[in-house]
Amino acid sequence: MPKSKRLLEMMMTVNRKRKFTVKELADEFGVSGRTILRDLQELSELGVPLYSEVGPHGGYHVLKERILPPIAFSEEEAVAIFFAIQALRHHSSLPFKTESSSALNKFYQFMPPDIRERIDQMKRRVDFVTPKRQASSPHLSILLDAAIHQKVLGITYESRGQQSKRDIQPIGIYTKNGLWYSPAYCYQYQDFRVFRCDRIHSAEQSAAKPLDLRDIHLENRQIKTGVDQDTVHLFAELTTEGVQACEAEHWLASMLHVRQDGSGWLEGNVARSDILYFVKFLIGLGKEVTVQHSPEILDGIKAYLAELISMYAGMRR
Amino acid sequence: MPKSKRLLEMMMTVNRKRKFTVKELADEFGVSGRTILRDLQELSELGVPLYSEVGPHGGYHVLKERILPPIAFSEEEAVAIFFAIQALRHHSSLPFKTESSSALNKFYQFMPPDIRERIDQMKRRVDFVTPKRQASSPHLSILLDAAIHQKVLGITYESRGQQSKRDIQPIGIYTKNGLWYSPAYCYQYQDFRVFRCDRIHSAEQSAAKPLDLRDIHLENRQIKTGVDQDTVHLFAELTTEGVQACEAEHWLASMLHVRQDGSGWLEGNVARSDILYFVKFLIGLGKEVTVQHSPEILDGIKAYLAELISMYAGMRR
DNA sequence: TTTGATTATGACAATTCCTGTCACTATTAT
DNA sequence: ATAATAGTGACAGGAATTGTCATAATCAAA
Numbered sequence: 001m002p003k004s005k006r007l008l009e010m011m012m013t014v015n016r017k018r019k020f021t022v023k024e025l026a027d028e029f030g031v032s033g034r035t036i037l038r039d040l041q042e043l044s045e046l047g048v049p050l051y052s053e054v055g056p057h058g059g060y061h062v063l064k065e066r067i068l069p070p071i072a073f074s075e076e077e078a079v080a081i082f083f084a085i086q087a088l089r090h091h092s093s094l095p096f097k098t099e100s101s102s103a104l105n106k107f108y109q110f111m112p113p114d115i116r117e118r119i120d121q122m123k124r125r126v127d128f129v130t131p132k133r134q135a136s137s138p139h140l141s142i143l144l145d146a147a148i149h150q151k152v153l154g155i156t157y158e159s160r161g162q163q164s165k166r167d168i169q170p171i172g173i174y175t176k177n178g179l180w181y182s183p184a185y186c187y188q189y190q191d192f193r194v195f196r197c198d199r200i201h202s203a204e205q206s207a208a209k210p211l212d213l214r215d216i217h218l219e220n221r222q223i224k225t226g227v228d229q230d231t232v233h234l235f236a237e238l239t240t241e242g243v244q245a246c247e248a249e250h251w252l253a254s255m256l257h258v259r260q261d262g263s264g265w266l267e268g269n270v271a272r273s274d275i276l277y278f279v280k281f282l283i284g285l286g287k288e289v290t291v292q293h294s295p296e297i298l299d300g301i302k303a304y305l306a307e308l309i310s311m312y313a314g315m316r317r
Numbered sequence: 318m319p320k321s322k323r324l325l326e327m328m329m330t331v332n333r334k335r336k337f338t339v340k341e342l343a344d345e346f347g348v349s350g351r352t353i354l355r356d357l358q359e360l361s362e363l364g365v366p367l368y369s370e371v372g373p374h375g376g377y378h379v380l381k382e383r384i385l386p387p388i389a390f391s392e393e394e395a396v397a398i399f400f401a402i403q404a405l406r407h408h409s410s411l412p413f414k415t416e417s418s419s420a421l422n423k424f425y426q427f428m429p430p431d432i433r434e435r436i437d438q439m440k441r442r443v444d445f446v447t448p449k450r451q452a453s454s455p456h457l458s459i460l461l462d463a464a465i466h467q468k469v470l471g472i473t474y475e476s477r478g479q480q481s482k483r484d485i486q487p488i489g490i491y492t493k494n495g496l497w498y499s500p501a502y503c504y505q506y507q508d509f510r511v512f513r514c515d516r517i518h519s520a521e522q523s524a525a526k527p528l529d530l531r532d533i534h535l536e537n538r539q540i541k542t543g544v545d546q547d548t549v550h551l552f553a554e555l556t557t558e559g560v561q562a563c564e565a566e567h568w569l570a571s572m573l574h575v576r577q578d579g580s581g582w583l584e585g586n587v588a589r590s591d592i593l594y595f596v597k598f599l600i601g602l603g604k605e606v607t608v609q610h611s612p613e614i615l616d617g618i619k620a621y622l623a624e625l626i627s628m629y630a631g632m633r634r
Numbered sequence: 635t636t637t638g639a640t641t642a643t644g645a646c647a648a649t650t651c652c653t654g655t656c657a658c659t660a661t662t663a664t
Numbered sequence: 665a666t667a668a669t670a671g672t673g674a675c676a677g678g679a680a681t682t683g684t685c686a687t688a689a690t691c692a693a694a
Contacts, residue, residue, distance in 0.1 A: 002680070003652070004321040004359070011387065015429045022670070032654050037671070046325070047389060054670045055662030065389040070328065071427050072364060072382045077420040080413045084401035095443060096397045103394035110388050112332045124534035125464040126412060127491035147442045174444035179564070196561070217441035284601025286621065287628065298629065304603065305626050311604065312619050319651075320681070339641070349683050354642070371641040372691035 001029070003039075008069070010039055011048060015066050021059040075115055082107060082119055087128035093180060093197075095140040095173060130178050137180040137197035143170045146205070150214060152187070154206040158199045164188075167206055172218040173197065183218070185211060191273070220254060231269035234278065235293035238264045242288030270297070279304050318346070320356075325386070327356055328365060332383050338376040392432055399424060399436050404445035410497060410514075412457040412490060447495050454497045454514035460487045463522070467531060469504070471523040475516045476590070481505075484523055489535040490514065500535070502528060548586035551595065552610040555581045559605030587614070596621050 001009075006029060013028065014020065022040075026033045040060065044050050049063040073081070085107065088100045108116065139155075146153050147170040157166050168184040171192075175181070180197035187208065234255070238246060240262040246252050255268035266289075270278050279300040282289055291298055318326075323346060330345065331337065339357075343350045357377065361367050366380040390398070402424060405417045425433065456472075463470050464487040474483050484504040491498055497514035504525065551572070555563060557579040563569050572585035583606075587595050596617035599606055608615055 004324050005363075007321050008363070012429075016431075018431075021668090023668095033670095034655080034672095035653055038652085041671095042321070046322075047387070049389065052670060053662090054660070054668085056668045057663065058661085058669045060670090064391050066392060066395065066429065066432070068385075068388045068390055068395070069427055070364075070387050071385045071423055072366065073385055073420060073423065074382050076381075076413050077417075077423070078383065078385070080405060080411070080417050081398065081402055081420055081424075083413075084405045084417070085398055087404065088397060088401045094397070096393050096400075100394075100397050100401070103390060103398055106388055106390065106394070107398075110386055112329075112383065114333075114335075115383070121465045122461065124536055125461060125489035127489070127535050129491050129493040144439065144442060148438045172442035172444070174446050176446040218444050219441055280601070280603045283603065283625070284597070286597050286600065286625065291629075302626075302629050305622060305629065308600070308603065309619075309622050309626060311607075312615065312622065338639090340639095350641095351643095351684080352682060355681085369641060370691090371639085371689070373639045374692070375640050375690085377641090 006031075007039060007042065007046075011043060011067055012069050014043065014048065014050070014060075014062055015069075018062045018066075019059055075118075078111060078115055079119060079122070082111075083122075083126060083128065086123075087130070090128065090130035091175065091178075093137040093140055095144045097141070130175075137200070139200050139203040140173060140180060140197060142203045142205075143173050143182045143184075143197065143200075146170045147172045147182075147184075150210045150212070152206045152208040152210045153203050154208075155195075155203045156201045157195060158201060163201065167208055168193075168195065169210055169213060171213055171216050174218060185213065191271075230272045232272060232275065232294040232296045234266060234268055234270045234291075234297055236266040236282065237290040237292060238266060238285075239288045242285050245285055245288060272296075275300050276304075283308075323348070324356060324359065324363075328360060328384055329386050331360065331365065331367070331377075331379055332386075335379045335383075336376055392435075395428060395432055396436060396439070399428075400439075400443060400445065403440075404447070407445065407447040408492065408495075410453040410455065410457055412461045414458065447492075454517070456517050456520040457490060457497060457514060459520045459522075460490050460499045460501075460514065460517075463487045464489045464499075464501075464534075467527045467529070469523045469525040469527045470520050471525075472512075472520045473518045474512060475518060480518065484525055485510075485512065486527055486530060488530055488533050491535060502530065547589045549589060549592065549611045549613045551583060551585055551587045551608075551614055553583040553599065554607040554609060555583060555602075556605045559602050562602055562605060589613075592617050600625075 010025070010029070013025070017024075022033045022036050025036045025040075029036070040050060048067050049065045051061045051063055053059065053061075082104070085100055085104045088094065089104070094100070108119065111119065142153065145151070150169070152167055152169045154165065154167050156163055158164075167187040168182075169187075170182045170184040173180055173182045181194050182197055182200075183192060183194045185191070186193045243256070243258055243262060243264040246256050246264075246266065252266065255266045256264060257267060258264040275297060278297060282291055282297070282301060283304060291301060327342070327346070330342070334341075339350045339353050342353045342357075346353070357367060365384050366382045368378045368380055370376065370378075399421070402417055402421045405411065406421070411417070425436065428436065459470065462468070467486070469484055469486045471482065471484050473480050475481075485499075485501040486504075487499045487501040488509075489500060491500075499512045499514055499517075500509060501512055502508070503510045560573070560575055560579060560581040563573050563581075563583065569583065572583045573581060574584060575581040592614060595614060599608055599614070599618060600621060608618060
């Protein structure tokens with residue numbers, strides 16, 4: 001293999017295995033150790049952050065910085081990526097430790113000048129606004145880690161002005177409108193709840209034995225939750241605008257069906273305990289939804305509407 | 318210069334000048350044209366999308382795909398970038414032509430397997446939700462282009478259900494809560510206005526002479542709009558839960574006031590044209606809100622509730 | 635039509651550079 | 665101590681790279 005190709009491949013190999021010895025590479029590439037040493041020095045000069053230790057169990061490391069091989073991005077893609085990263089900056093809390101600005105700088109640095117110029121022109125003309133909240137969510141990393149590795153957390157949670165202790169097992173986190181939320185199984189309620197992350201005042205790993213929720217994640221959680229519960233069947237017709245409103249609600253994804261023309265319907269099972277929640281939500285959709293089933297839900301809606309009417313009727317204008 | 322370094326440098330040179338001839342490069346690198354030809358063929362084999370034309374005015378092109386030189390990103394940075402791009406996908410319209418999913422795929426493709434694995438684990442556990450509210454905004458590119466290059470656009474704009482023709486000179490675009498907006502100078506009003514991009518039904522370059530707004534951009538426009546709009550006063554008492562629900566709606570931030578005990582109230586001016594929107598929203602809050610003012614809003618609520626009631630009453634269970 | 639600019643390809647000798655080997659040294663875990 | 669590891673320098677042989685020349689093909693413009 002010619003050297004130029006070997007170097008490129010070595011770049012990737014070295015990034016795959018982050019720890020390796022000279023001999024390993026020598027065998028893999030079919031060249032002598034001396035050559036590998038020379039190559040590694042060249043990679044080093046090219047900016048690959050290598051670090052070596054002598055002695056048994058020694059060898060080469062790639063420092064935490066990894067080299068991305070040359071990627072072919074179109075101009076449009078590069079610009080899009082730039083603004084994607086820039087949009088991230090607006091979030092006051094993120095589940096990653098990084099300051100995304102460092103990634104942004106590097107990316108910008110490496111752009112060819114003409115793309116840089118294009119970005120400069122656009123920078124002050126395009127923005128992705130995420131409302132800045134005072135509320136920061138310091139426990140995102142822990143929550144995410146618990147969701148990935150199936151751990152139970154003991155948290156102190158503030159709801160309705162009161163602090164309470166809970167044991168929860170998160171299934172993920174998401175941000176919406178500048179706030180972070182974590183759907184999780186709550187051991188106190190013995191059911192799934194959504195927690196607002198800025199209301200979580202402390203979070204620690206708990207010794208409790210976790211459930212197996214590996215198959216439950218953000219996209220399918222609504223399906224799984226109610227399997228063994230007492231449920232009623234929901235069927236509701238949606239106008240185009242109703243569909244759009246529902247699309248913004250993550251937890252409805254599994255119930256939402258969309259037709260070609262933009263309209264659609266909601267169909268699925270609702271836990272009896274959630275009926276009131278659904279009732280309120282469906283009322284919020286106003287005339288964009290026509291609930292056809294089940295009777296329980298319809299009754300709930302009518303009852304709630306009646307209460308509202310009487311509440312507003314009693315009010316002087 | 319050894320070949321391996323020359324190739325890497327050539328990769329970048331070739332991306333800088335997107336059009337070049339063999340002789341140019343030969344001079345620049347101090348090697349013969351024959352060598353350059355051989356090198357270019359190698360670059361081609363390495364994936365750089367080169368295209369050549371013979372004859373006078375011929376030469377080499379790089380196709381729109383550009384090669385990004387190897388960049389050193391830390392693991393955290395790489396993960397952050399991945400999710401930044403993924404978050405972009407939620408936007409129904411973007412001012413770039415790209416499908417951001419192609420960028421996402423490439424990026425993912427080139428990640429070392431261990432980072433890929435980490436991303437896989439996180440993919441279904443983290444989400445950046447952008448509400449998909451309304452119809453898409455097809456004219457973003459034109460608006461952005463006009464903002465950058467100081468052009469005047471003739472648009473047809475829908476406001477309060479009526480279409481009107483306007484000449485505007487955009488100073489930028491931004492997205493907030495799933496909708497795109499463009500602050501612009503409106504020649505009809507002779508003042509700055511913010512336009513909702515999905516309400517812009519057509520946009521064409523106009524021959525009108527543009528103003529010099531180069532120094533006005535998203536960050537420094539203080540010149541605000543809407544002070545002179547026709548508004549009504551809203552005052553509504555909120556329960557603790559009502560407060561929490563409102564906190565999730567960032568567009569309410571300026572109206573929302575919270576008491577120590579967690580309850581609060583909404584107070585502020587609402588444009589007449591927005592009353593219906595507020596009515597629907599307030600109904601969605603159910604009993605967590607007590608609207609006390611203004612009469613127009615209360616009437617709106619009662620009317621809408623009455624419609625809902627009759628809609629559901631007409632339904633057989 | 636001719637001319638000149640351009641890419642494209644092949645052959646070959648000159649030469650550069652790359653590579654392996656060997657002989658060392660230094661460090662460190664066991 | 666011993667073995668495993670990195671690191672350096674020198675050198676000869678071999679492999680890859682390079683320049684030159686010859687030759688084609690294409691195309692724009694004079």
